[in-house]
Amino acid sequence: MSTNELIQKGEKAKQAASLLAKKTTKQKNDALKLISIQLIEEKEFILAENKKDLTAGQQNGMSESMLDRLKLDEASLKEMANAVMSLTLLKDPVGEMIEQWQRPNGLLISQIRVPLGVIGMIYEARPNVTVDASSLCLKTGNSVLLRGSSTAIRSNKAIVRVIHRALEKSELPAEAVQLVEDTGRQTASEMFKLNRYLDVLIPRGGAKLIKTVVENSTVPVLETGAGNCHVFIDESAGKEMAINIAVNAKTQRPSVCNACETILVHENWAAMHLQELVEILQDKGVTIHGDGRVPGNKIIPATKEDWATEFLGLEVAIKVVGSTDEAISHINLYGTKHSEAIVSSNSENVNKFFNEVDAAAVYHNASTRFTDGFEFGFGAEIGISTQKLHARGPMGLPALTSTKYIINGNGQVK
Amino acid sequence: MSTNELIQKGEKAKQAASLLAKKTTKQKNDALKLISIQLIEEKEFILAENKKDLTAGQQNGMSESMLDRLKLDEASLKEMANAVMSLTLLKDPVGEMIEQWQRPNGLLISQIRVPLGVIGMIYEARPNVTVDASSLCLKTGNSVLLRGSSTAIRSNKAIVRVIHRALEKSELPAEAVQLVEDTGRQTASEMFKLNRYLDVLIPRGGAKLIKTVVENSTVPVLETGAGNCHVFIDESAGKEMAINIAVNAKTQRPSVCNACETILVHENWAAMHLQELVEILQDKGVTIHGDGRVPGNKIIPATKEDWATEFLGLEVAIKVVGSTDEAISHINLYGTKHSEAIVSSNSENVNKFFNEVDAAAVYHNASTRFTDGFEFGFGAEIGISTQKLHARGPMGLPALTSTKYIINGNGQVK
Numbered sequence: 001m002s003t004n005e006l007i008q009k010g011e012k013a014k015q016a017a018s019l020l021a022k023k024t025t026k027q028k029n030d031a032l033k034l035i036s037i038q039l040i041e042e043k044e045f046i047l048a049e050n051k052k053d054l055t056a057g058q059q060n061g062m063s064e065s066m067l068d069r070l071k072l073d074e075a076s077l078k079e080m081a082n083a084v085m086s087l088t089l090l091k092d093p094v095g096e097m098i099e100q101w102q103r104p105n106g107l108l109i110s111q112i113r114v115p116l117g118v119i120g121m122i123y124e125a126r127p128n129v130t131v132d133a134s135s136l137c138l139k140t141g142n143s144v145l146l147r148g149s150s151t152a153i154r155s156n157k158a159i160v161r162v163i164h165r166a167l168e169k170s171e172l173p174a175e176a177v178q179l180v181e182d183t184g185r186q187t188a189s190e191m192f193k194l195n196r197y198l199d200v201l202i203p204r205g206g207a208k209l210i211k212t213v214v215e216n217s218t219v220p221v222l223e224t225g226a227g228n229c230h231v232f233i234d235e236s237a238g239k240e241m242a243i244n245i246a247v248n249a250k251t252q253r254p255s256v257c258n259a260c261e262t263i264l265v266h267e268n269w270a271a272m273h274l275q276e277l278v279e280i281l282q283d284k285g286v287t288i289h290g291d292g293r294v295p296g297n298k299i300i301p302a303t304k305e306d307w308a309t310e311f312l313g314l315e316v317a318i319k320v321v322g323s324t325d326e327a328i329s330h331i332n333l334y335g336t337k338h339s340e341a342i343v344s345s346n347s348e349n350v351n352k353f354f355n356e357v358d359a360a361a362v363y364h365n366a367s368t369r370f371t372d373g374f375e376f377g378f379g380a381e382i383g384i385s386t387q388k389l390h391a392r393g394p395m396g397l398p399a400l401t402s403t404k405y406i407i408n409g410n411g412q413v414k
Numbered sequence: 415m416s417t418n419e420l421i422q423k424g425e426k427a428k429q430a431a432s433l434l435a436k437k438t439t440k441q442k443n444d445a446l447k448l449i450s451i452q453l454i455e456e457k458e459f460i461l462a463e464n465k466k467d468l469t470a471g472q473q474n475g476m477s478e479s480m481l482d483r484l485k486l487d488e489a490s491l492k493e494m495a496n497a498v499m500s501l502t503l504l505k506d507p508v509g510e511m512i513e514q515w516q517r518p519n520g521l522l523i524s525q526i527r528v529p530l531g532v533i534g535m536i537y538e539a540r541p542n543v544t545v546d547a548s549s550l551c552l553k554t555g556n557s558v559l560l561r562g563s564s565t566a567i568r569s570n571k572a573i574v575r576v577i578h579r580a581l582e583k584s585e586l587p588a589e590a591v592q593l594v595e596d597t598g599r600q601t602a603s604e605m606f607k608l609n610r611y612l613d614v615l616i617p618r619g620g621a622k623l624i625k626t627v628v629e630n631s632t633v634p635v636l637e638t639g640a641g642n643c644h645v646f647i648d649e650s651a652g653k654e655m656a657i658n659i660a661v662n663a664k665t666q667r668p669s670v671c672n673a674c675e676t677i678l679v680h681e682n683w684a685a686m687h688l689q690e691l692v693e694i695l696q697d698k699g700v701t702i703h704g705d706g707r708v709p710g711n712k713i714i715p716a717t718k719e720d721w722a723t724e725f726l727g728l729e730v731a732i733k734v735v736g737s738t739d740e741a742i743s744h745i746n747l748y749g750t751k752h753s754e755a756i757v758s759s760n761s762e763n764v765n766k767f768f769n770e771v772d773a774a775a776v777y778h779n780a781s782t783r784f785t786d787g788f789e790f791g792f793g794a795e796i797g798i799s800t801q802k803l804h805a806r807g808p809m810g811l812p813a814l815t816s817t818k819y820i821i822n823g824n825g826q827v828k
Contacts, residue, residue, distance in 0.1 A: 018746065022769060103791055107780055116802050117772075195629065199802050215609065215632055220803045241825040248827035332432065354820050355436060358531075366521055366823025375828070376819075377517055388530050388613050388816035389634045390804040402802035405790075406768050409780025411655040413662035414789070 006145075006190050009178040010197030013118045013143035016176040020141050021115050023172055025092040031170035032135055036084040038166035039131065039159075043077050049158035050127065057125075057151055070125045070152055080128055084135045090379045093398045094141045108408040113401045115141035117199035120191050122147050122213060124205035127155035133204075134163055134177045136382055140400040143176040145198065147191055150183035157181065192217040199402075204383065207310065222390065222399070224383030227257035227338035228310045229368045232327040232353065234344035235268040241365060242269070242343040243277050249341065249367045250316050251284050257384060258339050258371040261310055262317040264327045267293070270320045278318070286314045293320035307334045324349040328356045335359060337386050339368040360386055360393035420559075420604050423592040424611030427532045427557035430590040434555050435529050437586055439506040445584035446549055450498040452580035453545065453573075457491050463572035464541065471539075471565055484539045484566055494542055498549045504793045507812045508555045522822040527815045529555035531613035534605050536561050536627060538619035541569035547618075548577055548591045550796055554814040557590040559612065561605055564597035571595065606631040613816075618797065621724065636804065636813070638797030641671030641752035642724045643782045646741040646767065648758035649682040655779060656683065656757040657691050663755065663781045664730050665698045671798060672753050672785040675724055676731040678741045681707070684734045692732070700728045707734040721748045738763040742770045749773060751800050753782040774800055774807035 039046070050072040057067050093113050100110040119142050123129045130146055137144040148156045160179040167174035180187050191201065192213065200220050203213040207226045214223055231249050233242040249260035265274050270293065278288060278296040288294065289302040306317040307330070321327045324342075331340050341363035342353040350364045361371045371394060373381025378396030385391045391399040453460070464486040471481055507527045514524040533556050537543045544560055551558040562570045574593040581588035594601050605615065606627065614634050617627040621640045628637055645663050647656040663674035679688050684707065692702060692710040702708065703716040720731040721744070735741045738756075745754050755777035756767040764778045775785045785808060787795025792810030799805045805813040 018770070018772070021772075101791070103789070107784060109790060111807075193629075215607075217632060218629055220634060220801065222803075244825060244827050252828050356432070358432070358435075359818070361819040361821060363821045364823060366821055366826040367828055369828040370521060370821065370826065371819075375517070376523060377515070387634065389636075392817050393525075393819045403806050404773070405775040405785075405807045407775060407777045407780055407784065409778060411658060412780040412784065413658050414666050414781055414783040 003190060005180060005182050006187060006194060007197075009145055009180060010118070010194055012175045013145050013178045014197050016173040017115065017117045017143040019173045020138070020143060020176050023141065025094075027171040028092065028139055028141065029088040031138060031167055031172040032084050032088050034166040034170050035135060035163055036081045038162050039077060039081040039084070042162045042165075043074060046077060046155065046158045046162060047072060047074070050155040052154045053152055062151065066125060066151070070127065070155070072127055072155065076128065080131045084131060087135055087139045087380060090139070090397060092139065093401050098403060105412055106410060107412055110406050111403050112406060113398065114404045116400060116402050118143045118145060118197055119400065120145045120147070120194065120198040120201040120219065122188055122191060122201065122203045122205075122209070123149070124209060125149045125152045126204075127152050127159060129204050130156045130159045130179075131163075133202075134160075136380060136397070136400060138172060138176060140397050142400055143178070145178045145180065145191070147180040147187060148183070153181065153183055189216065192219060195219050202383065220390075221387075222383065222385060222395070223387040224385055224395075225257055226310055226336045226386065227259070227384070228261050228308065228334060228336045229258060229339045229341075230262045230264055230327075230331050230335060231260045231341045231343065231368065232264040232321075232324070232331070233266060233269050234324060234342055234346060234349050235266040236346040236349070237266075237269055237343040238345065239273045239276075243273070243280060245341065245343050245365070245367050246277060247280055247284065249369055250281065250286060251314065252367070252369055254314055255312050256369075257310075258368050259312070260316065260341075260368055262307060262319065262334070264319050264321050264330060266327075267320050267322055270294075274318075274320070281316065284314070286316055289315065289317040291319045294318045310336070324352050328353060331357050331359070338384065339363065339371040341366065341368050360384065417604060419594060419596050420601060420608060421611075423559055423594060424532070424608055426589040427559050427592045428611050430587040431529065431531045431557040433587045434552075434557060434590050437555065439508075441585045442506065442553055442555065443502040445552060445581060445586040446498050446502050448580040448584050449549060449577055450495045452576050453491060453495040453498070456576045456579075457488060460491060460569065460572045460576060461486060461488070464569040466568045467566055476565065480539060480565070484541065484569070486541055486569065490542065494545045498545060501549055501553045501794060504553070504811060506553065507815050512817060519826055520824060521826055524820050525817050526820060527812065528818045530814060530816050532557045532559060532611055533814065534559045534561070534608065534612040534615040534633065536602055536605060536615065536617045536619075536623070537563070538623060539563045539565045540618075541566050541573060543618050544570045544573045544593075545577075547616075548574075550794060550811070550814060552586060552590060554811050556814055557592070559592045559594065559605070561594040561601060562597070567595065567597050603630065606633060609633050616797065634804075635801075636797065636799060636809070637801040638799055638809075639671055640724055640750045640800065641673070641798075642675050642722065642748060642750045643672060643753045643755075644676045644678055644741075644745050644749060645674045645755045645757065645782065646678040646735075646738070646745070647680060647683050648738060648756055648760060648763050649680040650760040650763070651683055651757040652759065653687045653690075657687070657694060659755065659757050659779070659781050660691060661694055661698065663783055664695065664700060665728065666781070666783055668728055669726050670783075671724075672782050673726070674730065674755075674782055676721060676733065676748070678733050678735050678744060680741075681734050681736055684708075688732075688734070695730060698728070700730055703729065703731040705733045708732045724750070738766050742767060746770075746772050752798065753777065753785040755780065755782050774798065
């Protein structure tokens with residue numbers, strides 16, 4: 001049965017995608033405005049359905065943090081509606097000419113941006129992803145097949161119904177947004193292999209979900225997420241800047257993927273200032289897993305596993321290293337290729353770090369917390385890619401597009 | 415055992431990749447020159463080993479066309495060596511700055527090209543792919559894990575040994591080129607899941623091989639190949655140009671992926687000129703599968719299967735259509751999103767065709783045969799991508815690269 005649902009909705013999404021590809025920027029923006037308005041108009045309906053999910057979650061013993069992610073209220077709904085509205089202000093990447101050149105035989109070759117087609121989204125209990133993914137896909141001319149979690153199914157169904165009602169007033173096909181209502185495990189597994197209908201699959205959620213999708217999907221995946229990020233304090237780093245950056249990267253919002261999880265400290269800097277850094281971190285409530293050379297009280301001995309852990313909370317691992325090379329080796333062994341920073345005033349070490357650290361974003365004298373589509377100035381963010389194909393780092397709207405060559409001739413044959 | 419071989423060679427390739435990423439363009443070009451020279455110096459060795467593969471192939475009843483692809487001789491070896499040498503003249507994409515901008519907070523963000531890492535190649539009995547893939551990967555700073563077919567294993571081992579001897583004289587790590595010597599089916603299946611070591615997998619060969627890789631691989635795939643290409647002759651097309659283009663696209667080299675497989679003809683043009691086109695094609699030895707409206711003798715009635723067939727030989731399907739819309743629908747239903755051409759002097763129809771046909775390359779008044787890295791002016795070709803992620807259409811050296819953001823700050827925190 002689930003198979004039938006996936007095939008039917010995949011087919012509808014695919015058909016809608018070819019209609020959507022022809023729509024103008026204005027038609028797409030008008031539809032986004034209608035969605036934004038409809039979300040507010042039907043807020044009671046959405047919140048009532050969300051309430052049912054919350055009640056069921058409480059009855060099933062869902063954790064507080066999970067309930068928190070699931071919960072919608074007037075403020076969060078308003079925020080979602082505003083985010084949809086703000087997409088209308090962004091440049092439409094579709095149709096953009098990327099390059100154009102003429103060949104000696106007279107052929108004029110243009111490379112232009114086109115939608116990808118149908119985007120599959122697999123995500124956990126955050127109903128805001130339903131709005132977010134739908135609106136980003138519509139803005140870029142793509143259909144979307146949404147598969148959220150069972151715990152948010154009432155909220156997701158309500159939101160998609162509202163989006164459909166808005167799209168019915170618009171010039172876009174309502175069928176461009178499809179929600180898989182069977183939230184059994186099987187429908188996720190089947191989406192991994194839905195190559196016939198899906199051009200790309202984007203998992204949004206915890207490291208485990210992303211790993212499962214990457215390891216099982218034959219549909220091309222845009223991998224986002226896990227960030228075991230490091231700040232390396234070189235011996236030449238100024239005390240104040242190094243402490244500021246390390247403390248900010250760790251504590252400003254520890255639950256996010258671009259927060260710092262391990263601080264690497266050159267031994268000469270450590271001898272002078274590490275104790276102070278440790279104390280400041282501890283004052284902010286940070287638990288420290290240190291190697292044998294980290295000074296201070298209440299240091300938990302760091303294990304190999306700590307180096308590989310994304311704490312996502314007020315915990316950090318600290319390691320004293322003998323050189324930039326040692327820091328780079330550690331990062332390339334344990335990092336997740338997300339965001340890595342060096343604090344240094346030695347340009348040779350900075351260049352070495354930039355060249356040799358394998359990550360989506362490498363920073364000199366700045367916090368890793370800036371790896372973000374909005375901080376980069378993209379105006380929207382699909383996620384932060386930690387893979388190397390297609391898009392790497394914060395992904396803005398162009399990451400949801402492909403390209404096409406159009407070639408004008410006057411009779412050329414080979 | 416094969417698992418061990420894959421893990422060992424995957425690990426070596428990965429280690430070599432991080433060394434390779436630091437090498438300069440000159441170091442890479444010098445190594446390519448050494449390989450080119452070594453291929454010629456050791457030609458007797460390579461040809462003798464290739465002879466053994468040929469003898470075994472003959473004994474096992476290999477087809478003439480397969481033997482032909484397997485066969486190396488002095489001329490083809492020279493050609494391979496020249497192709498390696500010519501790569502040294504191409505711009506190194508690695509290190510190229512793609513974009514740079516400054517944020518209001520002072521962060522200077524640069525996006526630069528970096529190697530992908532380790533590239534897996536799965537290919538059939540063409541030993542030239544061994545040289546081709548290795549040299550393209552080295553030029554772009556990538557390691558390569560090669561898995562050719564059992565029927566070419568002696569040739570492949572000889573070529574890789576020669577490449578290794580050249581690399582040992584160079585400043586690049588010889589371990590950057592790894593050949594899987596166990597050519598059992600199992601090693602291919604295991605490569606599909608070798609996410610730990612491979613950043614991308616590129617299949618080179620027939621449609622069946624590519625389909626198997628795409629449908630089973632969890633490593634990101636660069637899909638190349640199958641081309642069910644169309645030429646649509648609009649009612650406004652001039653007779654001579656339309657016939658020239660259709661005949662060229664079909665007959666100039668029918669065995670390649672950018673050759674035309676179905677000609678779509680508007681009914682008004684068909685009424686005037688289709689019989690002449692049919693006769694010219696037949697004079698050139700082309701067998702015609704036509705719908706009921708194709709005039710002439712010896713027309714085989716076209717089946718639904720014919721519309722979906724990549725004949726790759728002197729056979730073509732011809733269909734008479736009532737409109738540009740009908741032509742576009744047919745192409746989007748049966749095409750493989752490779753190369754599609756319209757011959758027309760009606761700009762409205764041309765724009766419709768450009769916008770609505772879903773393919774890597776769409777042509778106006780030119781043969782589909784130009785979809786090729788060399789014809790596009792890229793100087794090299796990894797293959798022609800028919801997928802939408804990462805790269806679409808002819809792929810030059812940049813398709814074997816990823817990007818990295820490097821961000822310079824002066825103490826910014828969030």
